Amino acid sequence: MNSLRNLLFSFLLIASLYLAAPGEAADFESRFQEIVQNATNEQLYRFLYALPKGGDLHNHQDGANWPDWWYQVATDPTKTHGDTFYTLTKIASPNPSGGAPLFFTTIPRWHYERLPDAEKAQYQALSSLDAATKANWLASLWLGQPGDGREKFFEQIWPRLGGLVRNPYVSSESLVESMKHFGEEGVRYIETQNLVFGLGSFFEYKDQDGNTLSLDQVADIYRHRLQQSDAVATGVTVRFQAVVIRFAPTAEDGVEAAYAFVNRHRDLWVGINMAGREDNEKGFPARFLSVYREMEGKYPPISLSIHAGESDEPNHHVRDTLYLGAKRIGHGVNLLSDPDTMLHMREDKDLIEINLISNQLLGYVPKFADHPFPRYLRFGIPVCLNTDDRGMWGSTMTDEYYVAVKNFNLSWEEIVQLGRNSLEYSFVQPDQKQRLLDAYNQAVKEFEQKYSGDWKALLAAVNATDSPYAEREFGIKLPLPGK
Ligand SMILES: [Zn+2]
Numbered sequence: 001m002n003s004l005r006n007l008l009f010s011f012l013l014i015a016s017l018y019l020a021a022p023g024e025a026a027d028f029e030s031r032f033q034e035i036v037q038n039a040t041n042e043q044l045y046r047f048l049y050a051l052p053k054g055g056d057l058h059n060h061q062d063g064a065n066w067p068d069w070w071y072q073v074a075t076d077p078t079k080t081h082g083d084t085f086y087t088l089t090k091i092a093s094p095n096p097s098g099g100a101p102l103f104f105t106t107i108p109r110w111h112y113e114r115l116p117d118a119e120k121a122q123y124q125a126l127s128s129l130d131a132a133t134k135a136n137w138l139a140s141l142w143l144g145q146p147g148d149g150r151e152k153f154f155e156q157i158w159p160r161l162g163g164l165v166r167n168p169y170v171s172s173e174s175l176v177e178s179m180k181h182f183g184e185e186g187v188r189y190i191e192t193q194n195l196v197f198g199l200g201s202f203f204e205y206k207d208q209d210g211n212t213l214s215l216d217q218v219a220d221i222y223r224h225r226l227q228q229s230d231a232v233a234t235g236v237t238v239r240f241q242a243v244v245i246r247f248a249p250t251a252e253d254g255v256e257a258a259y260a261f262v263n264r265h266r267d268l269w270v271g272i273n274m275a276g277r278e279d280n281e282k283g284f285p286a287r288f289l290s291v292y293r294e295m296e297g298k299y300p301p302i303s304l305s306i307h308a309g310e311s312d313e314p315n316h317h318v319r320d321t322l323y324l325g326a327k328r329i330g331h332g333v334n335l336l337s338d339p340d341t342m343l344h345m346r347e348d349k350d351l352i353e354i355n356l357i358s359n360q361l362l363g364y365v366p367k368f369a370d371h372p373f374p375r376y377l378r379f380g381i382p383v384c385l386n387t388d389d390r391g392m393w394g395s396t397m398t399d400e401y402y403v404a405v406k407n408f409n410l411s412w413e414e415i416v417q418l419g420r421n422s423l424e425y426s427f428v429q430p431d432q433k434q435r436l437l438d439a440y441n442q443a444v445k446e447f448e449q450k451y452s453g454d455w456k457a458l459l460a461a462v463n464a465t466d467s468p469y470a471e472r473e474f475g476i477k478l479p480l481p482g483k
Helices: 001-025 028-038 041-050 067-074 109-113 133-138 150-165 168-182 215-226 253-265 285-298 318-323 333-337 340-349 356-361 373-379 397-408 412-424 428-450 456-461 467-475
Strands: 054-060 085-088 104-109 122-126 187-197 237-245 269-275 303-308 327-331 350-356 383-385
Touching: 028 041, 028 412, 028 456, 041 467, 054 327, 054 383, 054 428, 067 085, 067 122, 067 150, 067 168, 085 109, 085 168, 085 253, 104 109, 133 237, 150 168, 168 215, 168 327, 187 215, 187 269, 187 350, 187 412, 187 428, 215 253, 237 253, 253 285, 253 383, 285 303, 285 318, 318 327, 318 333, 318 340, 318 383, 327 467, 333 340, 333 456, 350 373, 356 397, 373 383, 373 397, 383 397, 383 412, 397 412, 397 467, 412 428
Parallel strands: 054 187, 187 237, 237 269, 269 303, 303 327, 327 350, 350 383
Antiparallel strands: 085 104, 085 122
């Protein structure tokens, strides 16, 4: 009888400890503030690395790859589907094809083989670069040097990548590499922008022999790659948005083609976006009003998230973009200058996809303290954090959270809301969304319970990795992924 009573007592003791845990979790705000105030930079970084992060709703698939992931994939014939890449390492004078060539423009074998010999001599196989040239090739693909900014990003890095991103085997392999890294830092969903619409025959997808691939073939290559076990094992759910290059002369045709394409591939493609320099006035949102109206009448609804307000000067582009039908706005940096639209977004609960590091590196805000993010957050406009072209910043989602926590004095409640918004506002199918939200809520609960314990010991055990951005900007010294 005694032993039965003891057993019952032990059971009640264990149950009461277990039940006490949610109470501690509810009080996690004070624990979080204790950590922020007392942690070293490295401890805080480890904490934010381990943090469950929900989704990344604003990133460009080909801009999300760190240069060394491109290099690994592009020099591995099992990943290129048999393609070989060549990169421009010297420039003959005069340049055989005229114009100003761009160092480290990388091209596929079929392109290289069609060049006259004088031009071929300017290229080297990517796999044969010596250490110093390889280091320069890598440096040419991201903003890691003082003075790097918008010009290098738009006018050099993207053209350099052109030959790689046109091969969907290479870009889908790079996507899986990117998913692995997102998964390791607790990102569970990415809604990445891919496929280029609006440029007509200027931008076509090619196989390793230079044959043009239809967009439906490209979709099948992605679909197949995402079903492989290593992609599934990342734990990251992926959906895509088709992207229209907004300033192209044929951008309206691109919107029509994007609607037709997304409508045929609704399992993976869940939305349409428009991107491209907003300081190129040819891409202003009101230009597209009639084509979006027409497409709305032609197809069952397709969600729109559109870049707007990534701009130095005030204008009504965010308002005009909402009027096109967008429920999410990418960047929204200049929205502060448009109070009526701010009030409307708060009322209508439209989300702004915030990209802190991108906006600072490309010079849309001089420093983080000038970023409108905390104003939107505390004004009541839904926001979430995103990485945009993190491959070109050498950064991670952890870095975005680190910047936000360090600069804007976030509460724990705000942090969890950012993660939840990144899933609630996703365009993923409703059953998947519910599954992702349930998993996020559970992960947050477990995280709170865990870090209610001895947080210093727990953080020391987090297997966190660093990023080139965090090393340079925060002085964090952890191993880089894969190193
Ligand atoms: Zn973007």
